[in-house]
Amino acid sequence: MRSDRVFHAPAGPRRGPTKGRPPRHGAKLTLRDTGSYPEPTFATANDTSRYGRAEAIAFSRMHPRITGRGGWAGHDGPLPIIAGTVIRLQVERLPGDRDPKPVWLWASKPAPDHDAELDHWWSMYLRRFDLEHTFRFLKQTLGWTRARLRDPEAADRWTALLIATHTQLRLARPIAADHRLPWQRPLSPEELTPGRVRAGYRRIHATAARPARAPKPSRAGPGRPKGSRNHVKAAIQPVGKQPSPG
Structure with missing residues (x-):
């Protein structure tokens, strides 16, 4: 998450005898401004073998200000308040980086239940890189997307x-x-x-052992005549997208 993002705390009750619409957003949390940080609701510190000392703090029930309807086409009424947990992760070292910058994460749950759940969240984020490398290995090396299958x-x-x-x-x-x-x-x-x-x-x-027998020699099938093209079009599978209302 970029360090220029801004989040807001819950609005809370109305202050003073003012009239009009009650506030929707509370105190502002700017990620790059340490002076805007409220008191963290959770704080953990762990010693890791790869990253050294890992310190994480969490700010619960924070929400971004939704200013546009780009992702809310067809929504009737005021835009919702989506509360979550903002996490700041600071590690002691990174491979190839002498001065690592803090990593900001956002969880869709308003608040963790305990410290162990906070550590579980940022640990899952670190595992994301392993998943990305696994998918790249399946695609580029093992040929996952190389086969043009129609069924x-x-x-x-x-x-x-x-x-x-x-x-x-x-x-x-x-x-x-x-x-x-x-x-x-x-x-x-x-x-x-x-x-x-x-x-x-x-x-x-x-x-390695070879439980299967040696392949027997055989002739290839006739196949499609040389020089001819396949005129059978592949079926287009639905992807589940819905057209936006006009």
Whole structure:
């Protein structure tokens, strides 16, 4: 989340004998202005092996000011107040960064129930990078999106096969050798990633058992005549989008 974002506390009761519409937004919290920080509702500190000291503070029941209806087409009435929890995470060190800046997060729950839940939230954010690298490995290396499948059931089967392949690469770590590139640091067998295991697949393939029989020679099918084009159009699957009201 960008450091120039602004959030507001609950408006609270009306102050003084004034008339008119009651306030909708309370005290302002500007992320880059430390003087606007209220008293945090939760604060935790943990020692991590990779990032050193990790300190997190949470401001509960904060909401952004919604000023436009770009995402609220067709909404009748005043724009809603969406309360959540603003989290400031400061770590001691980052790989390649001597002076790490704080990371701001926002959770859709108005307030955590306890300190352990706050630590669980920012820990899940750090796991997001692992998920992104996993999806990139499935797409670029294992060819998840390379197959042009026209049937949703076939796409589900192809996805299941790739998940099984990814699992096999993780299970093969004890018998894989670390074939690393010159700029990669050495890893122990229990730390090898699926990409590093795949780099040493030749050695695994030479020592692994082969329960299946050797393939028999056969001739390819006739297929489509050479030079002809496929005139059967692929079915367009619905994506679930709804047109905006005109």
